[in-house]
Each structure stands twice: as C-alpha cells, then as structure tokens.
Amino acid sequence: MQGTLVSLPKRGALLLFLHNISNKNIKRSILSENLIGYSDNQGNIVDTQSGGEGFVGEVIEYDNSDKALEIIRHSTAHLMAQAITQLYPNSQFFVGPVVEEGFYYDFRTSQKIGEEDLKKIENKMKELIKQKHPIEKYTITKEEALVKFAHDDLKLAVLSRIPDEEVSIYRQGEFEDLCRGPHVPALNFLHHFKLTRVAGAYLGGDEKAEMLTRIYGIAFATKEALKEYLFMIEEAKKRDHRKLGNELELFMFDEEAGAGLPFWMPKGARLRSKLEAILFKAHRKRGYEPVRGPEILKSDMWHTSGHFACYGENMYLTVIDEQEYGIKPMNCIGHIEIFKQSSKSYRDLPYKMFEYGVVHRHEKSGVLNGLLRVREFTQDDAHIFCTPQQIQEVVLEVVEFVDAVMKKFDFNYTMEISTKPEKAIGEDAVWELATEGLKNALTQNHLPYTIDEGGGAFYGPKIDVKITDALGRKWQCATIQVDFNLPERFDVEYVAQDNSRQRPVMIHRAILGSFERFIAILIEHYAGEFPFFIAPTQVIFVPIGEKNIDYANTLHTMLLDEDIDSEVLSKNESLNKRIRMAEKQRVPYVVVIGDEEEANGSVAVRDRRAKEQYNLTKEEFMVKLLQQLKEGRI
C-alpha cells in the first residue's frame, strides 16, 4: 500500500492519504487541520482518502454543515461497527448509511442486544477513538471482493446490489468494511455522538426477509450541537401526547377493550367537541352540507367500490342474517349514495357534503401509536361532486380552507402534488385537466408546491399537505384527491345544460385528517397549553373562602351559557395549594375570587401567558373571554 503520512501538530491528527497527493492538496490540508473532505463541482462529497492527485474541489471542514455531518456520521457508523465487532466477535454487518436523522447500522449477532448494551458500545467506541487509527481506503475488483467476503452472506448480499466492477474497502486498525465512503481521515475526528435506539429491521426492508438488529445513532461536530439535539429529544418526550394525554386526563386506552381503540375522557371530549364545533361552522360557511352514512354496509358495496380488492386486508367484517357486512374504513360510499338519492342538475354542482366519519381500519399491531395511529378514528371527511372543469376552482377553495385552519393553529405547511402513476384508470385528457387544475389552484394562490411525479392514486392526482409543528417535526394531515373512479363504478350522473347525462368528478378531502391524529399533534405542538378557543377547561375559579363558592358557581354558569368551560376549585385545601393545582392544569385563566371581588362584582385574573395578575369587572372579563372565543373562528 502506498501512502503519504502527514502529521499535524495542533490536533496531533494523523492524516493518511492514499495515492500520491498533489502538493497543492497537502498544502491545503495543512492550512486547515479541520479538512475532512471535498465537494466536487457536482456537489458530490469526496473524502480525503479518495481525493487523489490533482483533485480540485471545495474544501469541507470539520463543522456542523450538512456535508461535514454526512462524513462524520458515516464514520461514526463504522466506528460503532468496529466497537460491536470487538464486543460481539461473531457480528456480521449489512449496511450502515447516513439517514435524515443520524445514522444506523444493520447487523447480525449471536447475542441479543438491548437498550442497556448501547452504553457499553458507546464506551468501546470512545476507547477506540483514543487509538487514533487513520481511516484508510483501498479498492479491489468485485471478483476479489466476492472471494474476500465469501464467508459473509450479508456482505455478499450487499455486493450483489453493486453494479460496479471495482469496490472500495475502508480500514481502521483491525476493522475493515466494504464501503463507498465518504469518511473522515482518522478516528480522532469523532467526538460527539450518541447511540439513540436499538431496533429490528428487515434485511433490505423486505417483510419476508430475515430480521437484523439495527442501532441508530447521531453525531455532530460540536458538543453544543449534540447537546441541543439531545435537548430537543427531551423536549419532545415531555410533550409526548401519550404522557400529556394521561396527565391532563384527555384520553385513555384499555387493554381489555382492545388495542388501538381510544376512549375520550371528559376533558379530552371537551377539547374535541370544541374543535368539532369550530370546524362544523367553518364547513357550513363554505357551503358544505352535513351528512351521515351508516357504520356498516353490505360487502357487495365494498366490492363495487374496489375497497374489498384494494383495502380488504384492513377491513373488519361481520355477518348479520347470513349476509356479510363490512365496517366502513372510509366514508365515500355513504356520500355517493346520498348524492344519488335524488337526480342532480349541473346547477347543483359543485355539491359539497361533509361528515365527521367514524372509520375502523385494521392497522398492524406493531404500528399502533397513541392517538397517532389507532384502529378507530374520526375523519373530517368531505366529498365534492363537480365537473372536470370545476376542479380548479373547487381545489382552490379547499386549499384556502386548509390554509385558514393551519394558520389558526400556528402551523407552517408545504404541499406536494402527486401526478399520474403508471397504473392508472381514466382518460389522459381528464388526468391532464385534473392535474393542471391542482397546479393552477396552487399557483394562483401563490402557494409553493413540489411535485411527486407518478405518485398519485390510481384513480386520480392529489395534493398532500405536510405541516410543521413547534418542534420542527413534519406531519402529513390534509389531503385533496381527485377521483374519476368511484363515480364510474357507482354510475353517478348529473343532468347537463343540454339535458344529457354526464359523469361528475369526485373530490375527496380531509383537512385535519383525523381528529385523533390532529389532536395528538396539537397536544405536542402546544405542549398541552391549548389556545383558549379549544382548551378543555378555559377558566378555573379559585374561591378564597367557603362563603365565596356561590359567587364562583354563578360565574361558572354564566360562562357555560356562552359555551365556555370552567371549573370551581373549592375543595378543602389551602389557597396556595389550590392555586398551584389550578396553574398546573395549564388552563388559560385562573381566577381568584374573595370577599373583595364579590363586593365589587369583579374577578382577579391570573393569565397563563402574561404570567401576571390583574383585576377586571365580571362584565369586562366576559367581553375578554368572548373576544378570545371569536378568535377561534375559521
């Protein structure tokens, strides 16, 4: 092996460059002890091991830039593999890529590895760093590699996916791995990392294949960045809707009742019903009519719609009087039946129906997750029947609706249009019209979007809305789908101007997606401190003495008349204790009332946001609350 060994005084790093490196590059690397790679003119990362003679590229320094982190994390994955090899000598490794949030390595061991082993592996990694091994690269032909790894079926599996004739091997100390890089020059560039979780992962993501062990980790260039990341993880844990949902008594699950079946407790149901009421009004204002279909329909219906064929695995079935019925996983059929009940004219279009549709879907047991993934949930579902020419205007209106809802809850969002997939039904001209309609609707509303080419459903193109919450996490909520399929299958018609029978297009749309999922996101987004207009308890009254309880109850009733929920905290505890209890519930207002307030017809308000106290007359207080209630209008 040929190489040039360059020792750098400050960091004491050993940089080993394979091949003959041009003087220019050596100079450059000496100029910066932080050099860990280059970016070529196409933006590809070239590590110092690969950047050979005459290589010219932008320098990548050791820092928290995307490119530097990609190199650092990739090397950290290798370091982890090296540590695992030493701790579990029989380990075999599959792939260890850098992913959106860190890196992972998939491997096989004879021993089981659990969470508590991560610390052990981390310690071994730190030990290895101290050996300051350089990371070296050499290339061999694929044939040589097949011989070299003949004993390792996982590496052979990796090799089988590589089309190239030459493959590269990276080596650090005793440890070697088939890898295309890029890597940092030496192990002592790795400092700030954390192994975050251990999981199972199918070989190649194939459900039928063997399950390997996967360890996820994260790495940064600086201690601060790692700390910040770990802080965000902690913050996310504190906001976890399952934890807060339990603490704030919003919802529950019961093992004996069944997995994935949520129960809404009084406070959760109050929050939810407020959200429902706000959205109900918002629909009515936009010309939607409320409808409601049955929970179960004869299986024939689901055969006609195609659900049985395409979605049957997720459907619950039941038999009544020897007839098979399916519990609805979607609401479309009910709405189609309602549309067909009376003949429709072109004057009736667009015809908009909405329903808070309760659906049941059999999700695999392993994917259930709090309220985010359940087997019974309620969609804010609507179907709009219109002509192909009306698609654009209808979509524009729905997008405006989505925008209004998301703004109300302080969510930013992005949109993605999915176009015709290879397997699709319907005429090209109609697809064209629908897709252009979607694009125009967004363009005219000055709303940016990305395109997922060929990502549409077989029955039509769609827009997906991804929102970003207070912690910067992305969630898919709203969806707008154009459908030529179901109107055809159910022979839906309207009478056109020339008295001919025409086929309408159906637009499926949900804004929240499901109440369960959206409320889970809201809980985490607001960390349980809901805006006034949806807070389960909006006001807590704390009477100072027993003789003030009547006044508190009067105010409580007064608020209830205006659909504002309050509680009177009059139990036999000290005033301080009761104020503390009230504050801990994260309600918008805690109102203390004593003799003074009662005499003046006033209230002493503690504002959750302002963190200060002030006195108002009860009339002023009412005006203030009603004003805040109005802020919830969409």
Add this chain to the structure above:
RNA sequence: GCCCAUAUGGCUCAGGGGUAGAGCACUUCCUUGGUAAGGAAGAGGUCGUGAGUUCAAGUCUCACUAUGGGCUCCA
C-alpha cells in the same frame, strides 16, 4: 405481522426466590386561608393473564395480552 425492551395501588416509580414499599392523587378530621404544596389519621395492590420450575415465585422459565423503540432512506 416481525425484532428488541417493558408490565408492581388511580398516577410516577423503588424492590430481583422467604410477611408488598414510597411520593402524588383519594377518604375523614383539624385548619377558612389573599396568589404555586398547612397539619393529622385512613383506605387502596392475589405485583398484566395463564402455565411451569421450586419446600417457597412480583422476583426464575415459557406462552399469551398490552405498551414502547423500530422495520423506505440501498457498501
């Protein structure tokens, strides 16, 4: 569904073969308090379910149920 982990009063958790523990919450009594925990007493658990090992099982083994982390991101 699959891999790994977890399951102890309403909640959060300690206890790891030999008489079930703490804090909060709950009940009762005293206290009637002016802005984030006043005091005392009490009740509540066959330790997720079912088998097995053992003289003896919350504790060890197995199965089941539920919960959690994952299962696209291709050397």
